[in-house]
Amino acid sequence: MDEPDELRDLRSTLHRMLASTAPESVVREHLDSPEGFDRSAWTRLATEIGVQGLAVAEEYGGAGCGMRELAVAGEELGYSLFPGPFLSTVLLGATLIARSRDAATMQALLPGIADGSLVCTLALPQHGAGWDADATTVTAVSEAGTWTLTGTIDHVLDGQVADVILVPARHDGVISVFRVDANSPSVEVRPALSMDQTRRFAHVDLTSASALRIGAPGSARQLLADAGAVGSVGLAADQMGGARRMLEVTADYARTRYQFGRPIGSFQAVKHALANMLISTELARAALDDAVRAVDEKARDMGTAVSVANIVCSEAYYDVAAAAIQLHGGIGFTWEHSAHLYFKRATADRFLLGTPAHHAQRLAGALEL
Amino acid sequence: MSAADQVERLTRRLLERYPPQTTGRTAFLAAQYDAGLTWVHHPAGRGGLGGERDAQRRVFELLTAAGAPNLQVESRLAYSMGAPSVLEWGSGEQQERYLRAIATGERWCQLFSEPGAGSDLAAIDTRAVREQGGWRVTGQKVWTSMAASSQRGMLLARTDPAQPKHRGLTYFVLDLATPGVEIRPLRQITGEAEFSEVYLTDVLIPDTDRLGPVNAGWKVAMSTLMNERDMFGTKAAESGPVELALALYRERAGGDPDLRTRMVRLWLRGHVLRLYAARAARRSTGTPGPQSSVSKVGFAELNKDGYELCLDLLGDEALLYDTYEPDELTAPSGAGASQDPRRLFLRSRANSIEGGTTEIMRNILAERVLGLPAEPRVDKDLPYSSLRRG
Ligand SMILES: Cc1cc2nc3c(=O)[nH]c(=O)nc-3n(C[C@H](O)[C@H](O)[C@H](O)COP(=O)(O)OP(=O)(O)OC[C@H]3O[C@@H](n4cnc5c(N)ncnc54)[C@H](O)[C@@H]3O)c2cc1C
Numbered sequence: 001m002d003e004p005d006e007l008r009d010l011r012s013t014l015h016r017m018l019a020s021t022a023p024e025s026v027v028r029e030h031l032d033s034p035e036g037f038d039r040s041a042w043t044r045l046a047t048e049i050g051v052q053g054l055a056v057a058e059e060y061g062g063a064g065c066g067m068r069e070l071a072v073a074g075e076e077l078g079y080s081l082f083p084g085p086f087l088s089t090v091l092l093g094a095t096l097i098a099r100s101r102d103a104a105t106m107q108a109l110l111p112g113i114a115d116g117s118l119v120c121t122l123a124l125p126q127h128g129a130g131w132d133a134d135a136t137t138v139t140a141v142s143e144a145g146t147w148t149l150t151g152t153i154d155h156v157l158d159g160q161v162a163d164v165i166l167v168p169a170r171h172d173g174v175i176s177v178f179r180v181d182a183n184s185p186s187v188e189v190r191p192a193l194s195m196d197q198t199r200r201f202a203h204v205d206l207t208s209a210s211a212l213r214i215g216a217p218g219s220a221r222q223l224l225a226d227a228g229a230v231g232s233v234g235l236a237a238d239q240m241g242g243a244r245r246m247l248e249v250t251a252d253y254a255r256t257r258y259q260f261g262r263p264i265g266s267f268q269a270v271k272h273a274l275a276n277m278l279i280s281t282e283l284a285r286a287a288l289d290d291a292v293r294a295v296d297e298k299a300r301d302m303g304t305a306v307s308v309a310n311i312v313c314s315e316a317y318y319d320v321a322a323a324a325i326q327l328h329g330g331i332g333f334t335w336e337h338s339a340h341l342y343f344k345r346a347t348a349d350r351f352l353l354g355t356p357a358h359h360a361q362r363l364a365g366a367l368e369l
Numbered sequence: 370m371s372a373a374d375q376v377e378r379l380t381r382r383l384l385e386r387y388p389p390q391t392t393g394r395t396a397f398l399a400a401q402y403d404a405g406l407t408w409v410h411h412p413a414g415r416g417g418l419g420g421e422r423d424a425q426r427r428v429f430e431l432l433t434a435a436g437a438p439n440l441q442v443e444s445r446l447a448y449s450m451g452a453p454s455v456l457e458w459g460s461g462e463q464q465e466r467y468l469r470a471i472a473t474g475e476r477w478c479q480l481f482s483e484p485g486a487g488s489d490l491a492a493i494d495t496r497a498v499r500e501q502g503g504w505r506v507t508g509q510k511v512w513t514s515m516a517a518s519s520q521r522g523m524l525l526a527r528t529d530p531a532q533p534k535h536r537g538l539t540y541f542v543l544d545l546a547t548p549g550v551e552i553r554p555l556r557q558i559t560g561e562a563e564f565s566e567v568y569l570t571d572v573l574i575p576d577t578d579r580l581g582p583v584n585a586g587w588k589v590a591m592s593t594l595m596n597e598r599d600m601f602g603t604k605a606a607e608s609g610p611v612e613l614a615l616a617l618y619r620e621r622a623g624g625d626p627d628l629r630t631r632m633v634r635l636w637l638r639g640h641v642l643r644l645y646a647a648r649a650a651r652r653s654t655g656t657p658g659p660q661s662s663v664s665k666v667g668f669a670e671l672n673k674d675g676y677e678l679c680l681d682l683l684g685d686e687a688l689l690y691d692t693y694e695p696d697e698l699t700a701p702s703g704a705g706a707s708q709d710p711r712r713l714f715l716r717s718r719a720n721s722i723e724g725g726t727t728e729i730m731r732n733i734l735a736e737r738v739l740g741l742p743a744e745p746r747v748d749k750d751l752p753y754s755s756l757r758r759g
Contacts, residue, residue, distance in 0.1 A: 193689060259486075269732070325558075333557055340558040343558070
């Protein structure tokens with residue numbers, strides 16, 4: 001891959017660190033631990049590499065980079081199936097906060113995100129809506145200058161560990177984003193069991209929960225669009241990393257597993273299946289790179305590029321992980337093999353930030369179909 | 370009176386004389402066997418009436434409606450794979466003994482696959498060495514479905530490593546209570562332990578439990594495998610994702626044109642596969658042929674695509690799961706187990722692996738039905754002991 005030096009360095013440093021701090025054995029340890037991820041590994045990512053602060057401005061303790069760096073990090077985390085709140089806190093949370101230009105909120109939250117001490121998530125309105133602010137059912141009320149929020153949001157990513165939850169809510173005929181303290185008594189967080197065991201979800205009930213508005217009134221649509229674009233491309237990078245890993249693992253297996261006195265990789269059926277995995281992964285890479293460019297340049301075709309990456313990377317990861325199970329035969333179906341963990345993530349990813357079908361609709365709109 | 374009417378009449382008479390609610394399970398099953406209603410296509414005295422295979426479906430319909438046991442569901446492997454192999458290869462004494470045991474509820478598992486031998490089943494390494502009156506068996510089996518809840522296993526073992534791999538094999542019916550048999554549950558993608566690893570250490574098997582001639586085990590195993598494919602094909606025809614997808618569609622799809630087309634196509638595929646299976650059942654006598662791979666592949670792909678559609682219909686709820694508790698299953702997933710679409714979705718990933726992979730099924734169709742040349746076989750005629758494995 002012809003990558004500029006500084007990106008290549010970031011990639012290889014992160015790759016090495018994840019291989020030592022978050023090998024599969026550690027990932028598995030946290031499949032059913034209460035928090036779902038290893039705090040010390042998360043802290044090391046922040047302090048030793050600065051992953052959480054990659055895109056945070058320098059004045060708030062970050063490195064002031066952009067989508068390129070976030071995508072490299074996302075891809076390596078996806079490659080190792082790292083369980084941790086990268087998508088929720090870094091991609092969605094930090095982006096939304098930074099784009100709000102709300103000085104008080106940035107001052108309050110960004111330094112904690114950058115140093116790894118604060119977990120923040122975005123309670124996206126769900127039900128296939130992806131990052132459509134209009135789908136929110138939470139209402140905000142202001143009384144004597146303070147806001148309270150009421151409503152329920154289903155399966156909020158990393159809801160079980162979040163310190164701060166960002167919530168789009170409706171008030172006075174507009175929708176704004178608010179922040180609530182997840183530990184306050186009027187916020188009830190009910191953890192749910194996830195299909196993807198390396199990512200956690202929770203249902204969040206807000207009953208007149210006190211909240212602070214972020215940014216200008218009615219800015220939720222724009223903020224969600226911005227965070228959604230960065231989140232979607234970061235997710236596509238995660239999918240790219242997972243697909244790459246499954247392709248590597250399966251090609252290695254096909255080289256070394258013997259049946260009928262031959263490596264199974266010498267059978268054309270297996271060879272073609274692996275070639276298809278490679279083709280999907282390469283095409284996904286092209287879509288991902290283009291979406292990274294579009295976000296960094298705030299290009300006019302950004303919406304299209306993001307939807308293309310979402311569809312292509314979602315499908316590539318799912319197809320590649322499914323083929324990995326198939327080509328491993330009986331072993332691929334067992335708990336002890338890693339293929340099911342990747343397959344579950346690939347399956348859940350398709351529903352996370354708008355399904356491929358939802359993005360196809362957006363694309364249809366962009367193509368004026 | 371037509372043959373079908375006769376089967377219907379005999380079944381009703383069985384249910385009258387032995388009402389399932391007041392008759393013990395074993396007594397009912399024994400009476401069913403003696404009435405020739407366990408496998409109507411078997412000869413008289415072997416649990417059958419020498420009738421049409423197809424008529425058995427009606428028997429089970431009536432039995433199920435009356436609350437009687439259904440062996441086709443409850444002891445699938447023994448009923449659909451063990452019994453036909455015993456009928457084809459067993460001595461008269463073995464036929465009577467094993468068939469009656471299966472007919473009265475004994476469960477069997479299939480001890481074929483090993484870590485080094487899955488698709489290439491003839492490469493198995495478990496050894497059986499001749500002894501006074503029987504055989505001493507040592508080796509390891511893997512992915513053995515339902516081993517933990519079975520009484521016997523269909524066991525393939527190597528009896529002559531000096532011969533080429535297909536020729537030195539012998540088939541046994543192993544009593545799983547024999548000392549030296551150790552069953553270790555193996556967890557799978559869904560969280561459950563549906564299959565097991567089975568370790569065999571100096572297990573003594575009497576020669577009277579050998580099925581078929583010494584070193585002819587491959588042929589016996591082929592009969593089991595052909596019936597297995599047939600079973601996977603027809604089993605899927607019984608229920609499957611189409612019903613579930615229809616229910617979810619009616620509840621949630623809200624007229625989405627894409628989902629609507631997918632739903633119709635799924636229904637269509639299920640419908641045609643059912644037509645094919647019914648047609649094959651009407652024509653078939655004896656061991657199913659390589660054509661049963663059509664059903665096997667068709668239903669594997671239908672199940673996978675169908676549960677995928679179910680997940681898309683579920684939408685965001687697909688992000689969650691019911692439970693990953695490592696339960697040991699006593700019946701195959703789907704039968705009695707959770708009907709959560711997400712669990713069935715994960716389970717369906719095995720449909721193109723278990724009972725022979727889709728790749729192998731396509732090879733069989735291409736080579737044995739279409740007569741296309743086989744891929745070069747480097748190991749067919751070499752002595753087993755000199756083969757490269759891994
Ligand atoms: C849920 C489940 C239940 C099972 N239950 C039982 C059971 O009860 N008893 C039992 O004995 N076994 C059982 N099995 C094992 C099953 O039969 C084997 O897993 C299967 O035959 C594949 O063998 P393998 O796992 O060794 O894969 P391999 O044979 O190593 O295959 C790996 C990959 O290579 C491909 N491949 C191999 N050879 C060729 C070729 N010549 N041409 C093209 N592609 C090829 C395969 O299609 C597959 O994709 C079960 C498996 C599963 C998943």
